[in-house]
Amino acid sequence: MADTQTQSTEQEWGRVLICGGINWAHNGKKDKVANGTPDLLSPYILRSLSNLKIVKLITGPSANYAVVLDIHGAAYIFGRPPSPALATSSDIISENAPVKISPTSLELKEGVKFVDGAAGRGHVLLIDSEGGVWGCGNNVTAQIGLPVTMLIPKFTKVTGPWLKDPEVKIIQVTAGHTFSLFLTSTGQVYAAGSSENGQLGNGKTGERLVKAGKVTFDLEVPPRLVQGFTDKKIVQIASGNQHSLALDEEGFVYAWGYAGYSRLGLQDQVNRLVPTIVPHFAGNNIATRGHAILCGPTSSIVIDRQKMFLIAGKFKLTGDGSTGQAYTYFNLSVMACKVIKASCGGCTHFLTTPDPVGGIMTVGFGQGAVTDHLLELGLGPDAGKSATKAQKIEPLSGIDVIDVAGGAFFSLFLAKPNEALEDLTRFPEWVPSDSNCMVCGDDDSAGVQLECEKCEQPYHLFCLDPPLKDVPEGQWFCPECAQEADGGVDHPFLPLSLDEPRPRNRLQSALERVQASSGDAPGPAAPGSAAANSNSRKGSRTPSVKPDSQSRAGSVASGTPRGTKRDREGSSAVGEFRLVRRTVAIAEPEVKLGLALISAAPR
Numbered sequence: 078m079a080d081t082q083t084q085s086t087e088q089e090w091g092r093v094l095i096c097g098g099i100n101w102a103h104n105g106k107k108d109k110v111a112n113g114t115p116d117l118l119s120p121y122i123l124r125s126l127s128n129l130k131i132v133k134l135i136t137g138p139s140a141n142y143a144v145v146l147d148i149h150g151a152a153y154i155f156g157r158p159p160s161p162a163l164a165t166s167s168d169i170i171s172e173n174a175p176v177k178i179s180p181t182s183l184e185l186k187e188g189v190k191f192v193d194g195a196a197g198r199g200h201v202l203l204i205d206s207e208g209g210v211w212g213c214g215n216n217v218t219a220q221i222g223l224p225v226t227m228l229i230p231k232f233t234k235v236t237g238p239w240l241k242d243p244e245v246k247i248i249q250v251t252a253g254h255t256f257s258l259f260l261t262s263t264g265q266v267y268a269a270g271s272s273e274n275g276q277l278g279n280g281k282t283g284e285r286l287v288k289a290g291k292v293t294f295d296l297e298v299p300p301r302l303v304q305g306f307t308d309k310k311i312v313q314i315a316s317g318n319q320h321s322l323a324l325d326e327e328g329f330v331y332a333w334g335y336a337g338y339s340r341l342g343l344q345d346q347v348n349r350l351v352p353t354i355v356p357h358f359a360g361n362n363i364a365t366r367g368h369a370i371l372c373g374p375t376s377s378i379v380i381d382r383q384k385m386f387l388i389a390g391k392f393k394l395t396g397d398g399s400t401g402q403a404y405t406y407f408n409l410s411v412m413a414c415k416v417i418k419a420s421c422g423g424c425t426h427f428l429t430t431p432d433p434v435g436g437i438m439t440v441g442f443g444q445g446a447v448t449d450h451l452l453e454l455g456l457g458p459d460a461g462k463s464a465t466k467a468q469k470i471e472p473l474s475g476i477d478v479i480d481v482a483g484g485a486f487f488s489l490f491l492a493k494p495n496e497a498l499e500d501l502t503r504f505p506e507w508v509p510s511d512s513n514c515m516v517c518g519d520d521d522s523a524g525v526q527l528e529c530e531k532c533e534q535p536y537h538l539f540c541l542d543p544p545l546k547d548v549p550e551g552q553w554f555c556p557e558c559a560q561e562a563d564g565g566v567d568h569p570f571l572p573l574s575l576d577e578p579r580p581r582n583r584l585q586s587a588l589e590r591v592q593a594s595s596g597d598a599p600g601p602a603a604p605g606s607a608a609a610n611s612n613s614r615k616g617s618r619t620p621s622v623k624p625d626s627q628s629r630a631g632s633v634a635s636g637t638p639r640g641t642k643r644d645r646e647g648s649s650a651v652g653e654f655r656l657v658r659r660t661v662a663i664a665e666p667e668v669k670l671g672l673a674l675i676s677a678a679p680r
């Protein structure tokens with residue numbers, strides 16, 4: 078029912094879908110086969126977050142984790158986080174138990190939200206609605222923008238020169254391997270970290286000879302202004318592993334940093350130490366200027382003002398765009414469709430485009446004819462082996478994807494609730510649940526039970542407060558799961574109950590907490606309490622539907638709205654998941670993290 082409460086003033090939100098590798102401890106490692114959590118071959122609704130109104134997906138081509146932001150401004154992180162301190166027990170955060178980080182836990186004042194961020198391989202940044210930046214993770218090269226230290230274990234505020242002017246906010250950040258960029262509301266760009274390939278755009282690599290064959294690089298901290306933009310207004314920034322792009326308000330595109338595979342789109346492999354204008358988007362014809370920018374690990378992408386998708390660098394393993402034939406300048410690489418949103422994962426590219434039959438179509442292509450790399454495209458178990466050309470992601474047919482984010486080994490989609498979304502399977506497909514009503518404890522012979530879309534726990538229509546006469550249309554969440562989603566940044570967020578049905582007392586304690594905080598006026602008896610269970614209360618409510626499990630089962634099969642109680646035995650099949658071997662074959666010169674000294678061997 079949360080879905081029907083959407084107001085016109087509300088920020089656009091959706092539900093999180095996930096596909097690809099979710100074996101966080103072993104993603105990208107050779108021992109993955111032996112530790113088989115199956116990969117998800119097509120997008121599933123991520124059940125743990127299925128009740129939340131999500132507004133932003135944050136992951137990246139080198140990130141084995143994700144952060145998503147909800148409509149209240151809280152952050153939820155899962156995967157292998159950049160700092161083990163973010164996890165509650167092991168160094169992995171299960172997708173079934175995302176960790177909630179509220180702005181108030183960082184002592185931001187009430188009402189301040191997390192609004193954006195960036196996910197690098199080893200560090201993550203979040204932006205709050207007051208323009209502050211918070212960083213966490215690897216800081217060996219000062220890439221977070223804080224003084225050099227092995228690790229920033231918990232989110233810590235980044236103190237940059239922009240703080241001198243209280244009017245200036247940070248509105249966008251990027252996270253490369255060894256550096257970060259910070260875009261201010263005044264259109265200036267700051268950079269922090271290591272500049273061995275010119276990533277910081279400050280005109281130097283900061284290289285110093287230590288001894289024969291060994292050099293060290295100056296690390297830039299606190300963040301320092303990127304050169305060349307003082308008379309311009311930059312409106313967007315993007316970073317790959319070792320290079321960056323910027324877009325100004327006139328649509329000019331600038332590139333700098335490491336130029337291997339011609340990823341800067343400047344027709345050569347010469348590193349640029351300062352932002353360099355990309356001629357392709359600098360013509361007099363305004364329509365050919367840049368509209369949006371993004372970076373793959375070794376590629377650059379510009380969506381031009383005609384909404385065309387142009388790519389430079391290496392983004393495939395074979396053929397055009399591969400190691401041998403990297404696009405040295407920006408090429409129109411995919412079907413000529415108008416791009417709404419685009420994202421790059423480790424080996425994947427996604428874009429959304431208007432669907433000719435209405436709504437939004439999601440399109441993807443992988444790095445090459447390497448089956449192992451196509452899982453995170455979410456093309457489904459029956460898809461062909463190659464996605465060198467962009468193709469529609471069929472399992473998302475009819476689903477309006479409003480945001481997409483490619484991770485290193487997995488992909489996330491943000492889907493607006495509609496009928497097609499309701500038909501999509503959740504992951505995990507099954508969670509244990511009770512057969513008796515969570516309020517009165519009676520079985521479904523007493524009346525129709527609704528089953529929560531998230532926790533699967535049953536509730537009689539007449540046991541709800543207020544009671545329902547009919548099965549509601551669309552997704553339905555139980556009082557606890559609805560409260561969890563609507564309760565704001567400080568409401569507790571509980572992991573999925575996977576081993577046993579969600580305990581009854583969690584609902585009661587959650588409601589009691591809410592009642593306790595809503596003043597001392599005596600409220601109605603909490604569902605599940607002795608009063609609620611009394612015969613008089615039960616007797617006062619009349620089931621509006623005849624208890625008849627046979628007819629109900631039949632009506633579910635013929636397509637009544639989701640949310641009615643379904644046959645749990647039938648929904649427990651897990652045969653669709655396949656374990657697929659995964660190898661990583663991205664030939665990228667690595668900058669060794671964890672070492673202050675970086676080999677100067679020629680690449």
Ligand SMILES: [Zn+2]
Nearest residue numbers: 514517537540
């Ligand atoms: Zn009941």
Ligand SMILES: [Zn+2]
Nearest residue numbers: 529532555558
């Ligand atoms: Zn529930």
